[in-house]
Amino acid sequence: MFWCDALSEPLLTASGLACTRDRLSLFQDLNLTLHPGQCIEVHGPNGSGTSTLLRALAGLFPDFDGEVQASPALYLGHKPAINALLTPVENLRWYCRMGGSDADVAAALARVGLDHRLTSPCAELSQGQQRRVSLARLLVCERPLWLLDEPLTALDIDGHRVVHDIVVEHCASGGAVLCATHQSLGWQDATILRLG
Amino acid sequence: MRLKEFWHRLGSPRWFYQMSGPWQLGFTVAAGVLLLVGIIWGVAFAPPDYQQGNSFRIMYVHVPTAILAQSVYMVLGAAGVLLLVWRMKLADMVLQTMVPFGLAMTALALFTGAVWGRPTWGTWWVFDGRTTSTLVMLFLYFGLYALRQAIPRPEAAGRACALLAIVGTINIPIIKYSVEWWTTLHQGATFKLTEAPAMPIEMWAPLLVNVIGIYCLFGANLIANLRNEILRREQATKWVRELVARPLT
Amino acid sequence: MFRVQFHREWLSMMRSRDEVLNPLVFLFLAVTLFAMGFGGDAKVLGEFSPGIVWVLVLLANLLSLEAMFRRDFEDGSLEQMVLLADPQFLPVLAKITAQWCVTGFAMTLLAPVVALMLNMPVSALPTLMVCLLLGTPALSLVGAVGAALTVGLRRGGVLLALLVLPLYLPVLIFGVSAVVDVMAGIDTVAQIYWLAAISMLAVTAAPFAVVAAIRISVEQT
Numbered sequence: 001m002f003w004c005d006a007l008s009e010p011l012l013t014a015s016g017l018a019c020t021r022d023r024l025s026l027f028q029d030l031n032l033t034l035h036p037g038q039c040i041e042v043h044g045p046n047g048s049g050t051s052t053l054l055r056a057l058a059g060l061f062p063d064f065d066g067e068v069q070a071s072p073a074l075y076l077g078h079k080p081a082i083n084a085l086l087t088p089v090e091n092l093r094w095y096c097r098m099g100g101s102d103a104d105v106a107a108a109l110a111r112v113g114l115d116h117r118l119t120s121p122c123a124e125l126s127q128g129q130q131r132r133v134s135l136a137r138l139l140v141c142e143r144p145l146w147l148l149d150e151p152l153t154a155l156d157i158d159g160h161r162v163v164h165d166i167v168v169e170h171c172a173s174g175g176a177v178l179c180a181t182h183q184s185l186g187w188q189d190a191t192i193l194r195l196g
Numbered sequence: 197m198r199l200k201e202f203w204h205r206l207g208s209p210r211w212f213y214q215m216s217g218p219w220q221l222g223f224t225v226a227a228g229v230l231l232l233v234g235i236i237w238g239v240a241f242a243p244p245d246y247q248q249g250n251s252f253r254i255m256y257v258h259v260p261t262a263i264l265a266q267s268v269y270m271v272l273g274a275a276g277v278l279l280l281v282w283r284m285k286l287a288d289m290v291l292q293t294m295v296p297f298g299l300a301m302t303a304l305a306l307f308t309g310a311v312w313g314r315p316t317w318g319t320w321w322v323f324d325g326r327t328t329s330t331l332v333m334l335f336l337y338f339g340l341y342a343l344r345q346a347i348p349r350p351e352a353a354g355r356a357c358a359l360l361a362i363v364g365t366i367n368i369p370i371i372k373y374s375v376e377w378w379t380t381l382h383q384g385a386t387f388k389l390t391e392a393p394a395m396p397i398e399m400w401a402p403l404l405v406n407v408i409g410i411y412c413l414f415g416a417n418l419i420a421n422l423r424n425e426i427l428r429r430e431q432a433t434k435w436v437r438e439l440v441a442r443p444l445t
Numbered sequence: 446m447f448r449v450q451f452h453r454e455w456l457s458m459m460r461s462r463d464e465v466l467n468p469l470v471f472l473f474l475a476v477t478l479f480a481m482g483f484g485g486d487a488k489v490l491g492e493f494s495p496g497i498v499w500v501l502v503l504l505a506n507l508l509s510l511e512a513m514f515r516r517d518f519e520d521g522s523l524e525q526m527v528l529l530a531d532p533q534f535l536p537v538l539a540k541i542t543a544q545w546c547v548t549g550f551a552m553t554l555l556a557p558v559v560a561l562m563l564n565m566p567v568s569a570l571p572t573l574m575v576c577l578l579l580g581t582p583a584l585s586l587v588g589a590v591g592a593a594l595t596v597g598l599r600r601g602g603v604l605l606a607l608l609v610l611p612l613y614l615p616v617l618i619f620g621v622s623a624v625v626d627v628m629a630g631i632d633t634v635a636q637i638y639w640l641a642a643i644s645m646l647a648v649t650a651a652p653f654a655v656v657a658a659i660r661i662s663v664e665q666t
Contacts, residue, residue: 023432060528081525083516090456346600363654371611374618
C-alpha cells in the first residue's frame with residue numbers, strides 16, 4: 001500500500017510519556033517506537049492506564065507529559081463509533097469519505113464476516129456484529145497506524161481469528177498496530193508491553 | 197527549546213508563587229487604604245446631590261463594583277485565550293478562582309443598583325440597558341461556575357470554561373449594544389445616568405479613589421487566590437513540601 | 446466533506462423523526478398554553494405575539510440542541526470525526542446546517558400558522574418570516590457551541606439552557622423589535638440588517654468554537 005516506501009521511518013515515536021490522573025501516576029517515562037510491520041500488545045490490569053495511553057497517542061487525551069510523533073492513525077475505542085440508525089454500509093461509506101479513501105465497502109464487510117446486503121440499521125445487529133462493523137472501518141480508512149483498544153470485546157472465536165488475521169495482514173503490508181488487550185491476539189511476532 | 201518550554205510550563209507557578217508575596221501585601225494595603233479613604237470621603241464629606249440628596253452616596257459602592265464586574269469577565273476571557281493557546285497553568289487558576297469573585301461583584305452591583313433605584317426611580321428594578329446587561333453578566337458568570345462544577349476532571353473543566361469565557365467575552369459587547377439599542381428606542385433615555393449633570397470634582401474624586409481601590413482589591417484577591425491554588429495543586433511537588441515543612445519565621 | 450456529513454445527518458434524522466418533530470410540536474403546544482394563560486383574549490395576545498413567538502422559537506431550538514451531538518458522542522462517532530475530518534469545521538458546519546433545517550428553517554415556515562394562532566396581524570407576517578430566516582441561523586450556531594460543551598455531561602440539559610440563552614438575547618431583541626415596529630408601521634430595515642450581521646458573525650466564528658468545544662468534550666473521559 002501507499003506507505004510502504006517509508007519502511008525505515010517509524011510510524012510512531014513516543015518518548016518520556018507520563019500521565020497522572022487523580023494524583024495517581026498511571027505510567028512514567030514510557031518510551032515507544034513502532035516501525036512498519038510491527039505490532040505491540042499493551043497488557044495491564046484494569047485501571048493501569050492502557051486506555052489512557054491509547055487515547056493519548058490518538059490525540060484524544062492531551063493531559064500528559066512527553067513527546068508523541070505519529071503518522072495518521074486510526075483509533076478503535078471502547079465505543080463502537082457506529083451510528084445505530086444507519087446501516088453498516090452507510091456507516092462505512094461515511095468513514096471512507098471522511099478518511100479520504102475509496103475502498104471497497106462490501107469487500108471490507110465480507111472480510112469481517114458480515115453480509116454487505118444487510119439493510120437493517122446497526123441498532124438491530126448484535127453486539128458482536130456491531131463490533132465487526134467497527135473492525136471493518138479499520139479496513140476502509142487506509143491509515144498506516146492502528147490504535148486498537150480491546151478489539152476482542154464481544155467477539156466470538158471466529159471474531160478473534162478475524163482480528164488476528166487483519167492485524168497480521170496490516171503489518172505485512174507495512175502498517176503497524178498498537179493494541180491494548182487483556183487477551184493476547186495470538187500472534188507470535190507481537191511484542192508485549194506491560195503497564196501497571 | 198523543548199527544555200525551555202518544559203520549564204516554562206512546569207516552573208511558572210512556582211516562580212509566580214515566589215515573586216508574588218510582596219505584590220500581594222502591596223495590593224492589600226493599597227486596597228485597604230484607598231477604599232477606606234474613598235468610602236469615608238464619599239459618605240461623610242462629599243456634597244449631597246442637588247436632586248437626589250444623600251441617596252446618591254451608594255454610588256461609591258455601586259459604580260466601582262459594576263465596573264469591576266465587567267473587567268473581571270474580560271480578564272477571564274484573556275485567561276481563556278492564554279489557557280487554550282499556550283496551555284498556561286496559571287491562566288487555568290485565574291479562570292477557576294476569579295469566577296466567584298466576579299459573580300460576587302456583579303451581584304453586589306445589581307443589589308446596590310436596586311437599592312439606589314428605589315429612591316431615585318421609584319422602583320427596585322427596571323429593565324434598562326445597564327441593569328439588563330449586568331443581569332446577563334450575572335448569568336454568564338453563573339454559567340461558568342456551573343460548567344466547572346459539572347465537569348469532573350479539572351483539566352477538562354478548565355478548558356471548557358476557557359472556551360466559554362472567550363465566547364462570552366466576544367458576545368458581551370453585542371449583548372450590551374443590543375440591549376442599549378432596545379431600551380433607548382423603547383423607553384427613551386429618562387433613566388440614563390450618563391446624561392445626568394456633570395458631577396463636581398468633590399463628588400467624583402472619592403469615586404475615582406474607590407474605583408482604583410477596588411481594582412487593588414481585585415489584584416490582592418487574585419494574587420491571594422492564585423498563591424493558594426498553586427499550593428493546593430502543587431502540593432505533591434518537592435518545593436511545596438519544603439515550603440510547608442519550613443518553620444515560620 | 447460538507448455534503449457527506451449532511452447526507453449522514455439527513456439519513457439519521459429521517460430515521461428518528463420523532464426527535465425532529467418533538468420541538469415543533471412543543472412550539473404549538475406552548476402557543477396553546479400561552480393562549481390559555483392570557484385567557485384567550487385575542488387583542489392582548491396579538492399585542493404580545495412577537496415576543497411570544499420569538500421566545501418559543503428560542504426554547505424550541507434549545508430543545509433540539511440537546512440531541513444535536515448526543516448520539517454521535519455516545520456511540521463514539523464524534524471523536525472519530527475529530528480524528529478523521531480535515532478540515533474539521535466542514536462536517537461541523539454540516540451538522541449545524543442540518544439541525545437548522547429541521548428547527549430554524551422549519552419554524553420559519555410554520556411561523557405564519559403560529560403567529561395567526563396568536564392573532565398577529567397578517568401584515569406583520571412577512572417581516573416575521575424574514576427575521577426568523579435571518580436570525581435562527583445564529584441561534585443554531587451559537588447554540589451548537591453550548592451543545593458541544595455540555596454533550597459529555599450526564600445532566601447537560603439545564604446547564605445548556607443556562608449557557609446558551611443569555612447569548613440568544615441579541616437575536617431576541619432585534620427579532621422582536623422588528624415585528625413590533627412593523628406592527629406599529631415603523632421601518633424595520635435596521636433590525637433586519639442587525640439580524641443578518643449577527644448570523645454572519647456567528648457563521649464565521651462559531652464553527653471553530655464548536656470544533657474546539659467538541660475536542661474538549663471528547664477529551665473529558
